[in-house]
Amino acid sequence: MSSKLHLVFGGRVSDPRTLDFTDLSTIDIVGVYPDYKSAEKAWRGAAQRTVDDAEMKYVVVHLHRLLDPGEDGNVA
DSSP states (O other): OOOOOEEEEEEEBSSTTSOOBSOGGGOEEEEEESSHHHHHHHHHHHHHHTTTOTTEEEEEEEHHHHHOTTTTSOOO
16 A cells, blocks of 8 residues: 655745745644545644634645656646
8 A cells, every 4th residue: 555645834825825935944844644634634733723814824735646646647
């Protein structure tokens, strides 16, 4: 069984509708998780802590798709 690694991170964005992080040196790396379920749980926790700050945004990145782009049936 292969791992489907997921990265959860966040930071301050210039516009909450984008992923334009304003200062990459202050990115909050929450962690790397072996499955989407645990990554989503970590994302929810991080996002909840900053829910009142509209300029803070957390995301889940599917690292397994970057490592093997054809894995999910997508053609690279």
